[in-house]
Amino acid sequence: MRVPSGLCGRLGPMTVTDGTAAFDAAERSMWAGRAEAYARSFGRLCAYPVPHLLDAAGVTAGTRVLDVGTGTGTAALAAGERGALVRAVDADAGMVARARRRGLAAEVAVLPELPFPDGAFDAVVGNFVLNHVGRPRAALAELRRVLRPGGRIAVTLWGARRGAGQELLGQACAAGGAVPPRYLPRLDPAEDFPRTPRGLADLLIGAGFTGAGARERVWDHRTTVEEWWGGAAGGVATIGLVVTSQTPGTVARIRREYERLCAAFVPGNADGEGHLALPHVALLGSAVRQAVSAA
Template sequence: MTNAEAYDRGFAHLSCHTVGPLLARACPGRAPRLLDVGCGTGVVTAAALALGAEVTAVDADAAMLELAARRHPYATVRLAALPDLPFEDGRFDAIAGNFVINHVPDTRAALAELHRLLRPGGTLALTWWKGDEMTATNVFADAIAQAGIPYDPPVRPFSAHDTPSRFTALLTETGFGEPAVECVRWRHQVDLATWWTDVVAAGGARFGTIAGRPPEVVARVRAHYLRLAAPYGQDGFPVCAYLVTAHRPT
């Protein structure tokens, strides 16, 4: 199983819970020209196509993009990353980004680029995780710590903007109007052993360090994970995300 396939089985399944609300905010009326930015393996693209949207999907990961292109031949799929996207000004009626803004290297520059790409009156809808309510992944960090493994994940630039008040202020500063944030909460129900396998195999900056450890260390971390995750085995991990909507003024 490739990293992209592991991501699709694991994190894409986790993040798909916000797709409905995200597109309901981004596409409230007629089927738009929609940009799915940071499309991953295509969960937003699939739902937007089903709504009749003309979808352009971009991602920085070629393997994920290959999966998205193979599954969704009616979307335009491009390899690209914020803050530099290869489209003309005002190209899109709506832009949806499902858990991408928290990964970009420069949040302000990314928002300025999204503002450029929206037509006047267009809608932006973005999600990001509420970190202290991300039990589904925090349990891995706790397991690493309890196993006594040095763990120092890189600090993301987005951490300076990750509260609703700070992020809506940044949206206003970059030219967007009427920013509004809501919380989306759900229970991520998943087989605990499968969740371990998919998260570790997907790698990434936060948990890619696990798979590279000696087998006995991996086994120790996994034992702590299973113990810490056990209370959520029946009802699922409680998870919370922020969903923001804003517009490019006319």
Template sequence: MTTFDEYERELWAGRAAAYDRGFARLTAYTAPLLCEAARAGAGTRLLDVGTGPGVVAREAVRRGAEVSAVDAEPGMAETAARNVPGLDVRVAVLPDLPFGDGTFDAVTGNFVINHVGDPDAALRELRRVLRPGGRLALTCWEMPGSGALGIVREAIDEVGVAWPDDIPVSPFMEYGERAAFADLVRGAGFGDADVDPVTWRHVVDPEDWWETGAMSRVGSNGVILSRQDPATVARVRTAYDAIMTRYAVDGGKVSLPAHALLAHGTR
């Protein structure tokens, strides 16, 4: 396990409920797209990795797939089990999956590949559990994060809070653009590999986004803010509120742009 993997285990411990209330509503947009790319349908044996609260797993079940799911965080696995009754969900940390070679017809992963310490090893493990001809479908954020993903970071930077030396940067950072992500997937042995850009708008109450995306310690931005004194947090909040005015819509809400990449390929 890499230093980044160890950090991720600490980062996400106990964060399942907060993630389910906030970021999961943002990432739910890509669940149908992943299932379409994986060709999930009646009888498809599908594995959803990094299932989180089970958003993609639930969509695949709705389409008739026979779904198994894994997550590295026990709380996430428990949340997925509650959200998707009867789901076969287990705790497992990539690149080590508790399944035999060629077990699945399809593998999906919604914004998980950017949370592993060795993306290439993770992809090769996903290929191992796919049958020949099986489909892979993965999403990641475009790097560096912008729009919905980057607003809290932008506010932190505006105030001048430095990135702490003990918080590692994701090894996936260099792959967060279309060509590099495609090359990574092809390099792991997937055929017909391609990457499609995905954009959408996330309409949310800015107070809710602050509470679930900043103050609930979800993600590294939340960790950084949790280390600041009240005066610094207040300054970041002022900067955040100013940034949010750019995205204001009716009803006191904001419409935040989201930018992601969807990779797909064949075993």
């Protein structure tokens, strides 16, 4: 559901927080009050892999689905359109409120603890949620717990390989002289894992799943100069923290650099309305909770 922390681009090293609790607290603070800004900007970016995510999880009519880290509810709504029986959770109350206004059965819950019994769901999906939890292995173990034997999990996350469009805002910040604030969240290295297809598959296997596989999804995100800037200016995600923590003069320089760099991403069929085509790369992984063997 969320945007890549890597949107900071080439700003240099960031402060490593002390432990997973600090990471999780920083993430909660970072997203608080930003549901509307997210929906108007980076939310459309994160919607792209949703059909592939649901296919990988085997979501069809009658499937009992949990959408974890639902955000504004895009994946949950898409699952419902397939006839699935959907529950949704998110750590941010503002995101949950917006998802509920869209008619979803959504509630606040923070990984790695979910308010559901063992084996409650046929499928679990998490769209970019693993980028935003301090204990990804514990989070996956909890998702395995609420998945029935034989059920499928599918997750997306931002990986090590990045499209040129993913660098745009970070490059603008660097060129504009931005100084990252010290309170940016950074995952404890002991909790990290290789952000590659193999690394994601191994992470799923390590959490007790079988039949794990992962691959890259590559696409051009179609947006506008103002929409893409609006997420950062609205304080959304790590890049938003960077931009909104700067002095007004620095923000103005970042904006000028951003407009200059946008020229490289204007598609050939642009109509002069500020349209951009931003190349992005994400990982999509899926696996199965092993079925109980017959006696």
